[in-house]
Amino acid sequence: MDTSVEVAGLRLDHAVINGSGTFDAIAARRAFGDALLDEFPFSMFVSKTITPQARAGNAPPRIFETPAGMINSIGLPNKGLAGFLDQDLPELAGLPVPLCVSVMATSHGEFARLVEAVAARDEVAALELNISCPNVESGLIVGEQAPETLSLLQTVRPITTKPLIVKLTPNVADPAIIARAAEEGGADGISLINTLKATAFAPGTLGPWLGAGRGGLSGPAIRPVAVEQVRSVAASVTIPVIGMGGIESGEDALEFLAAGAAAVAVGTATFRDPLAGARVRDELEAAVSARGFASMADIEGRISAWTST
């Protein structure tokens, strides 16, 4: 069957990509060698978020296991724009799938500089805007405010014709409002959900376990929340939605497609099995065939009535 999907103007071989920051293709190649490229689990590779300057990341501990999930407070360690372009981009260009680069900055001007520099590179097929960050000029979290989201898109949209995918935070009352602002600003796609705000206490001290105090929850624990947010957003915008949040199986992925997603991302499940994405891809194809659909596009047509109610 035809497993391909179209997302934000990109034709992808299948519907499963990675969540940003949950798969480091360069580190994975160091562990598994070139065999990884033959069995590459994702139809597009989304990079870990890069910022204008290098960041070391948060003090440890950075992770805490929860029932059916985990809390992380990694703190966006990355080499910065220059380090990414010099060292990582040439390696990522060798992957057998299109590359989407996730970017984040704390002002519209810095965001624009990142988008301009990254989009100019031929190796980059698309950009994801991580908007779960404060705008230092307004003091507001961009992704929590529709006007901030709209004005950011109005700043960066004219810079490139490459697809811009906006990664939403789930930590808002109504993500559909933010999604509509992104669409109005010219976004080509929406991805959600990012992690849910969470914390955990160390039993001994009853102080925070994480070095940074607080973090974000991911894994199957958040899946029902993610499905509802994806459903709500997909029903509110006309641009494609990439759904994610606790996907562990093909049936889980199908649920997101039924909720209106055009593609899905696997994140925390990859920590349990480096090739979880490949398994989800295969199981999804089987689950779709078993229900009598001829293609992924076929599903999209049939469920639209449900998502709009």
Place this chain on the structure above:
Amino acid sequence: MTPIAGSERASDDRVLAPPGRRLCEVTENLATGGYRIFSVLDEAGPQPRAGQFYMLAAADGWGQRTGRPYLPRAFAVAEAHAEEDGVRVDFLADDVGPGTERLATLRDGEGLWVTGPLGRPFSHPRELGADIAGAILVGGGIGLATLAILRRELADRGVPVRTLLGFRDRKHSGGVEELFGCCEVRLASEDGHVGHHGYVTELLAVLLEGDSARSAAVYACGPPLMLEAVRALCVERDVGCELAMEAPMACGFGACFGCAVPLAAGGYMRLCTDGPVVNAAEIETALVPGSGH
């Protein structure tokens, strides 16, 4: 500007893992002191190097009642032998939490999800100093596992090895017979039930006062406080030293960035890909918050 990746060692002869996890069969699970030694038959994986580790999760009973454990657990290799139908890999476990509790109760024939071998192995002594020909192994507790395979690997390469092992008490001295019964070791115990009454690092300090400081490299694996004492002793004396460390780790292959260890030069390394064997001089401390938990 802070560096974010750990230093890349010139020689890094890690054995690569097959991509993805694979289901292996548990072939044995024995009590030893307060610990368990369990073995799996890995039909599809390579022979690991000393210092490398695997991510392990029981095929059944993993997160089914309480949702924990959810993530796999990192385990250093205690020994690995090629057999007719695969590599038999031995691990040493202490029952300290929801993951290790389940692994400690694995029975023969049960399935175990395995990813590995992962991480960077120990260096040859000559890579730690031009004049270094011998090795001093220092360890205790569950850290015995890593030192057992290292001792054998060094002996196979003709490197003279001295081994110093320390324990809190009898309950925490599991694995000595099974893993080091073959060879001469010097023991220390905090409760004095065996060997030197005190810390194993006191035995190390005495050795380093002699000519060993220039002719032998130190390799250590054990509780964070022991590793930190070894690190400080060796860095102070400019003795070549590698530590096999642990840190909270979700994935084991560089994806989650959870296992951050602070570098002496500032910033962090990812212990899973830049370690778990680290040069004592490259890290700021072996006391990483969250490790030993």
